[in-house]
Amino acid sequence: MEPILQVKDLTHTYGAGTPFQRSAVEHMSFDVNEGEFLGIIGHTGSGKSTLIQHLNGLLQPTAGEILLRGKNIWAEPKKIREVRFKVGLVFQYPEYQLFEETVYKDIAFGPANQGKTGDELDHAVREAAKLVGIRDDQLEKSPFELSGGQKRRVALAGVLAMEPEVLVLDEPTAGLDPAGRENLMANIRDYHRNKGKTIILVSHSMDEIARNVDRILVLKNAHVLMQGTPAEVFARGEELLSAGLDVPQITRIAMELKRRGVDIDPAVYTVEALERQLLALRKGGAGC
Amino acid sequence: MDMIETKALEFAYPAEEGEKPVLALRGVDTAIEKGSFVVVLGHNGSGKSTFAKSLNAILLPCGGKVYVEGMDTQDEACLLEIRRRVGMVFQNPDNQIVANVVEEDVAFAPENLGVASEEIRRRVDDALAAVDMTAFMTHAPHLLSGGQKQRVAIAGVIAMEPECIVLDEATAMLDPIGRQEVLSAVHKLNREKDITVVLITHHMNEAEEADRVIVMDDGRIALDGTPKEVFTQVEPLRTMGLTVPDTVDLLDRLRKDGLDVPLDALTVDECAAAITAALAKN
Numbered sequence: 295m296e297p298i299l300q301v302k303d304l305t306h307t308y309g310a311g312t313p314f315q316r317s318a319v320e321h322m323s324f325d326v327n328e329g330e331f332l333g334i335i336g337h338t339g340s341g342k343s344t345l346i347q348h349l350n351g352l353l354q355p356t357a358g359e360i361l362l363r364g365k366n367i368w369a370e371p372k373k374i375r376e377v378r379f380k381v382g383l384v385f386q387y388p389e390y391q392l393f394e395e396t397v398y399k400d401i402a403f404g405p406a407n408q409g410k411t412g413d414e415l416d417h418a419v420r421e422a423a424k425l426v427g428i429r430d431d432q433l434e435k436s437p438f439e440l441s442g443g444q445k446r447r448v449a450l451a452g453v454l455a456m457e458p459e460v461l462v463l464d465e466p467t468a469g470l471d472p473a474g475r476e477n478l479m480a481n482i483r484d485y486h487r488n489k490g491k492t493i494i495l496v497s498h499s500m501d502e503i504a505r506n507v508d509r510i511l512v513l514k515n516a517h518v519l520m521q522g523t524p525a526e527v528f529a530r531g532e533e534l535l536s537a538g539l540d541v542p543q544i545t546r547i548a549m550e551l552k553r554r555g556v557d558i559d560p561a562v563y564t565v566e567a568l569e570r571q572l573l574a575l576r577k578g579g580a581g582c
Numbered sequence: 583m584d585m586i587e588t589k590a591l592e593f594a595y596p597a598e599e600g601e602k603p604v605l606a607l608r609g610v611d612t613a614i615e616k617g618s619f620v621v622v623l624g625h626n627g628s629g630k631s632t633f634a635k636s637l638n639a640i641l642l643p644c645g646g647k648v649y650v651e652g653m654d655t656q657d658e659a660c661l662l663e664i665r666r667r668v669g670m671v672f673q674n675p676d677n678q679i680v681a682n683v684v685e686e687d688v689a690f691a692p693e694n695l696g697v698a699s700e701e702i703r704r705r706v707d708d709a710l711a712a713v714d715m716t717a718f719m720t721h722a723p724h725l726l727s728g729g730q731k732q733r734v735a736i737a738g739v740i741a742m743e744p745e746c747i748v749l750d751e752a753t754a755m756l757d758p759i760g761r762q763e764v765l766s767a768v769h770k771l772n773r774e775k776d777i778t779v780v781l782i783t784h785h786m787n788e789a790e791e792a793d794r795v796i797v798m799d800d801g802r803i804a805l806d807g808t809p810k811e812v813f814t815q816v817e818p819l820r821t822m823g824l825t826v827p828d829t830v831d832l833l834d835r836l837r838k839d840g841l842d843v844p845l846d847a848l849t850v851d852e853c854a855a856a857i858t859a860a861l862a863k864n
Contacts, residue, residue, distance in 0.1 A: 337757060337758075338759070338760070387685040431780045441624065441627075442626070457713060469754045469755055471625040471784040471823070472784060472823065472825045473625050473824075474626060474627075498757045499758075538759070543787075543827070543829065547828070547829065547850050548856055549860060550854035553854075554854055554855070565828060565831050568831060568832060569839070572836060572857065572861070573836075574589045
């Protein structure tokens, strides 16, 4: 099947022709498959934010192209608005972008601009609110009366209400406490499972990425350093660490165990998987 | 000697008209020892930030007392002295930088305290060196990374030569590298300048190297002890909506599976060593 998004030899240079010229993205190429949950990880300055702003045409490539269902999104620049409806981008700290009088109106802003009206609009708003766990009685409140975590849900609902085919989330859980992070990720996982839509999750947290996504893209210094399933990526733990990137704490324990001579596969990233491996070792050992 | 002491501390934010105020702190009794490194953990709404802001009289108690080196925070005559001794670093680096040049920003507080100019020069140089930002002395703060900005904010506090620094979720908006930079800077200040540190956070792993961990829940102190004592309270931590470190989670599971491992091997190295030893015994 054809990938839903293709990034082909993308380069983006800021301040071209000035002494501050710097390429934030250099010759990046990768595909995003329909319905997959893709994680993008990399340091501040690795090019993550620049990259995702190309996916819905907020930035124009200096070189290379972005294909949405096989079609260059800049083929007809006047239709770029269509692309922004199809690829929904949720920025970091989206709660700062709330502006309407009520939660309902804020969520309705996007779909109303898409041309939805009446029952169709109402349905889109309520469905999106439900997906992120905003209750009906909260819809008529001012978004500024809500807690930080709830505001963020409202901002997310505003993008979901446009029913994008690809949802791009930039650090959706930054600044939330552990319970808030887990709740929000559970909403996002449910949305992915129930709607089968493609999701791209950008995060600093290897643990969060490891627990949620099907495939990981690791960025470093404006390039794609590696891509693969979590197991494939974390099997290269040493390489990640020497590149100055983090690996999940569980992977680090497994790497340390292997270094100490325990016969273990270090490409694990969940507590359960490491527990299973260790128990199997114990059983094997007991037989001798 | 205690740096800060709280006695039956209560605080309520003003309620909306017609509604009853809800207590954010409901009787906090504790003492922060001089020279210690204390981490305060808790989920959102647990009262940890309210507690932090009570420590240098940004918020004044509605009930009970807070003493900073014996000075009552409600005594207005002591206010300047309390703020000089207990400096605060906040969450958003962009909201606490006032000048256009790094060294001027660091000089802001001592200038306001009326410190002589040669002395200000010395303090600014010392403060920037203490957080490894000397190289950025003449840079514009808005071009720095988040971790660098927070270190400038910390230098600004250090230039007041405080005895205690309170960091109110100062690492929450930073990436892992920025977080590490800030943590090493405050650990160094604690070690080398003997500055008392109170670090408010919801990142468990920032507490690994602390002398003491206080967990707040519903406006009260729920757990209090060394990192090993606190993080081995697996069930209480989970009921409070906090996660336990992956090391403890793994050891807890292995113990339930009948493997003879300790629960308090917090760091990756300790944990791996404990498991290796237990497997060898088997």
